[in-house]
Amino acid sequence: MSKVRVRFAPSPTGGLHLGGVRTVLYNYLFAKKQGGDFIVRIEDTDQTRFVAGAEDYIFNCLKWCGMEPDESPLHGGPYAPYRQSERKELYRKYAEQLISNGFAYYAFDTPEDLEKMRNDFKTAENPSPQYDGNVRMQMKNSLTLPEDEVKKLLAENARHVVRIKMPAGETISFTDMIHHEVSFDSSLVDDKVLLKADGMPTYHLAVVVDDYLMKITHAFRGEEWLSSAPVHVLLWKYLFGLDNMPQWAHLPLIMGPSGKLSKRDGAKYGFPVFAMNWTDPKTSELTEGFKERGFLPEAFINLLAVLGWNDGTEQELYSMEELIENFSMDRVHAAGAKFDFEKAKWFNHEWIKKLPVTNYEARVKEIFESKGIEIKDDIYFTKVLELVKERCPLLTDFFDQAVFFYITPASYDEASVKPKWENDKNDFFAELVTKYNSTADWNISSIETEFKNLATEKNIKVGELQMILRVMLVGTKMGPGVFVIAEAIGNAETVNRIEKARVYFSSH
RNA sequence: GCCGCGUUGGUCAAGGGGUUAAGACGCCUCCCUUUCACGGAGGAAUCACGGGUUCGAAUCCCGUACGUGGUACCA
Structure with a gap:
C-alpha cells in the first residue's frame, strides 16, 4: 500500500476558525498515526477574494498549534508549487x-x-x-x-x-x-x-x-462539501479512474449557538472563534483568537479533538502524542456538534493545572508587563503563579488572581471588615505589627504561630482575625492561604500592609 | 422548493436488540477552607414523534417532524 498522504487545503481569505483547525487536526492525526505526510495546499483560485497576510496567518496558527506540515508553499516539497x-x-x-x-x-x-x-x-x-x-x-x-x-x-x-x-x-x-x-x-x-x-x-x-498529482490518499474536509462530492467523484472517474480516488471523509460541522459557527458568533456571544487574533487588512476589524483569549495550544487542540470524536473510553484529556496514538476516523461522529465555551474553558483550566508553570509563564509575564507590572524576579513569579493556578481557567486570569503579590491594595472590601472592626481588633493588629517587626525567621509556620498565639492571648476568634488579615493583604476575600501570602510578599511588606489597613479601618 | 447529511439530559457524549441508559461540562446541595478556587460526596436533567419487525427496541425497518449544509465563473 502506498504511503498515506493527506492535505489541508485552505483558501487564504481571512482568519482560521475552529472548524478549520479541527479539519487540520484530524488530517494531521490521521497522517501521523499512519506514518504519512501532511500537506498544506493553498487554494487561492479566486483572486477576487485574496486577502493579504491570510496565508502567513494560517501558517502561524499551525505553528502555534504544533502541527508542522511536511510539504507546503512554506516548507517546499516534491510536488511544488503548492499554491494553486x-x-x-x-x-x-x-x-x-x-x-x-x-x-x-x-x-x-x-x-x-x-x-x-x-x-x-x-x-x-x-x-x-x-x-x-x-x-x-x-x-x-x-x-x-x-x-x-x-x-x-x-x-x-x-x-x-x-x-x-x-x-x-x-x-x-x-x-x-x-x-x-x-x-x-x-x-x-x-x-x-x-x-x-x-x-x-x-x-x-x-x-x-x-x-491526483500530489498523490493524496485520503481527503478530509468539512461536511459543507458533501453536496458537491458527486461532481468530484465523476471527475475522478473521467480523468484518473475511481481506483485512484482518495478515500473521503466529510467531517461534521461545528455549530455556533445558531447554525454553522461563524466569526460573527464570536462577537455576538463573547467567545473567540479564530485560533489567533485576526485583523482584516481592509476593514481593520479585529476578530479575537483563542490564543489571545488566554488558551494554551495543548488545551485548544485537546478540546477540538474531542468535539466530534472519542476513543470509546472515559478519557478526556489527551496530549498530541496520545491523540496520534488513539485517533481513528471511524470513531468520528456523523452529527454536527455545538461548541460550548464553558467546556472549552474547563479544558484550558485542566491543562493549566497539569502543565508546569514554566511552560506558559512567559506568556503570563507579557500580560503582567502589558498592564504595567514589571517582573524582575522570575523565581518569585513562578512561585506566585504556582500558588494561584487552580483558580485560573485562562492565562488572562492570572493577573487578577495574582496582582496583590506585587502591589499593595488600593482599596478594601469594607463590608466584610467594618462590622467586625472594634477596638480589640485594632489593638490586636497594632501588637501583631510589633511582633512581626521582630520576627527573625519569616516563614509560614512562624507567621501563623505568632498570629495564633497573640489571638489566644487576646482571646479573639482566630478565624475572624484571619479574614481581616486577608482583606488587609489582598484587598478582598480571595486568594491562597493568608499566611502563604504573607510569607511570599515578605516581612516588611506584610507589616506595611497591615499597618496601612489598620490606620484606614480605624479612621473610616 | 429541491438535494444531501443528521437527531441519546441545556452542551459534549458512551452504549448499536434484554443495561438501574456510562462519563464530562454547566447548574443545585453538602463537606473541606471562617476567603476565592482546587478537591470530595450527593442531586435535578436524556433516547424527537408515529407506525412496524420482535417474546423484548435508545438500538433494526418505514414514514413524519425538526435541525443543518448545499443549491455561485466562493472556497
Whole structure:
C-alpha cells in the first residue's frame, strides 16, 4: 500500500476558525498515526477574494498549534508549487481532455445570460434554477452552437468557461469514512463550472487534479462539501479512474449557538472563534483568537479533538502524542456538534493545572508587563503563579488572581471588615505589627504561630482575625492561604500592609 | 422548493436488540477552607414523534417532524 498522504487545503481569505483547525487536526492525526505526510495546499483560485497576510496567518496558527506540515508553499516539497494560483497552466489541459471525451463543454453565457435564465425558470417550486440538464440546451454553449461558431468564438478569445456535463439518471455513490454509503441522483446535480473565464480552475477541478498529482490518499474536509462530492467523484472517474480516488471523509460541522459557527458568533456571544487574533487588512476589524483569549495550544487542540470524536473510553484529556496514538476516523461522529465555551474553558483550566508553570509563564509575564507590572524576579513569579493556578481557567486570569503579590491594595472590601472592626481588633493588629517587626525567621509556620498565639492571648476568634488579615493583604476575600501570602510578599511588606489597613479601618 | 447529511439530559457524549441508559461540562446541595478556587460526596436533567419487525427496541425497518449544509465563473 502506498504511503498515506493527506492535505489541508485552505483558501487564504481571512482568519482560521475552529472548524478549520479541527479539519487540520484530524488530517494531521490521521497522517501521523499512519506514518504519512501532511500537506498544506493553498487554494487561492479566486483572486477576487485574496486577502493579504491570510496565508502567513494560517501558517502561524499551525505553528502555534504544533502541527508542522511536511510539504507546503512554506516548507517546499516534491510536488511544488503548492499554491494553486501558481499551478494555473496545469488545469486547462484536463478541462480540454474532458471536453474531447464529451464529459464537459464550453459555455459562452454572460453573467447577464445566467441571471436571465435564473429569472426565466424561477417558479414557486424551483426558486433557484440550476444550469443543468434541463436548461443547458437552451443556453449559449458548445452543445447548442454550430461547431464553426464555437471555433470562431474560441479563436477570437471570447470569454467562456468550461462546464461539466452531468449525465442524466445515474446514481453516483461513494463510501465516506464517516457517513458510509452516500449516493446522489446525477440528474439533480448541476453543470458546475470547472474552468473560469479568467483561466483559473474552480475548486471542483483543482481539488481533483491536485489531489491526483500530489498523490493524496485520503481527503478530509468539512461536511459543507458533501453536496458537491458527486461532481468530484465523476471527475475522478473521467480523468484518473475511481481506483485512484482518495478515500473521503466529510467531517461534521461545528455549530455556533445558531447554525454553522461563524466569526460573527464570536462577537455576538463573547467567545473567540479564530485560533489567533485576526485583523482584516481592509476593514481593520479585529476578530479575537483563542490564543489571545488566554488558551494554551495543548488545551485548544485537546478540546477540538474531542468535539466530534472519542476513543470509546472515559478519557478526556489527551496530549498530541496520545491523540496520534488513539485517533481513528471511524470513531468520528456523523452529527454536527455545538461548541460550548464553558467546556472549552474547563479544558484550558485542566491543562493549566497539569502543565508546569514554566511552560506558559512567559506568556503570563507579557500580560503582567502589558498592564504595567514589571517582573524582575522570575523565581518569585513562578512561585506566585504556582500558588494561584487552580483558580485560573485562562492565562488572562492570572493577573487578577495574582496582582496583590506585587502591589499593595488600593482599596478594601469594607463590608466584610467594618462590622467586625472594634477596638480589640485594632489593638490586636497594632501588637501583631510589633511582633512581626521582630520576627527573625519569616516563614509560614512562624507567621501563623505568632498570629495564633497573640489571638489566644487576646482571646479573639482566630478565624475572624484571619479574614481581616486577608482583606488587609489582598484587598478582598480571595486568594491562597493568608499566611502563604504573607510569607511570599515578605516581612516588611506584610507589616506595611497591615499597618496601612489598620490606620484606614480605624479612621473610616 | 429541491438535494444531501443528521437527531441519546441545556452542551459534549458512551452504549448499536434484554443495561438501574456510562462519563464530562454547566447548574443545585453538602463537606473541606471562617476567603476565592482546587478537591470530595450527593442531586435535578436524556433516547424527537408515529407506525412496524420482535417474546423484548435508545438500538433494526418505514414514514413524519425538526435541525443543518448545499443549491455561485466562493472556497
